Amino acid sequence: MYILDTDHISVLESVSTSPQAQRLRFRLAGLKPTEKATTIITFEEQMRGWMSFLAQARVLAQQVEAYRRLKGVIRSLSQNHGA
Secondary structure (H helix, E strand, C coil), X not given: CEEECHXXXXXXXXXXXXXXXXXXHHHHHCCCHHHEEECHHHHHHHHHHHXXXXXXXXXXXXXXXXXXXXXXXXXXXXXXXXX
């Protein structure tokens, strides 16, 4: 079982092509869905960060993009069966 923490989730949600991001994506691609999970703590930390980001968004386009990305994070976290 692999537990993904907040840093892992942040790397995965980025569009980064860094060696770190590529390595993580490669390793996770070889795992079955039941072999990876995250915790409620990671979910809470991600939600706090996104709520802060949304509170600072002043332009409608920024808010729409923030909500789009938030939806993606929620979808991703829900696919990582909680530990």
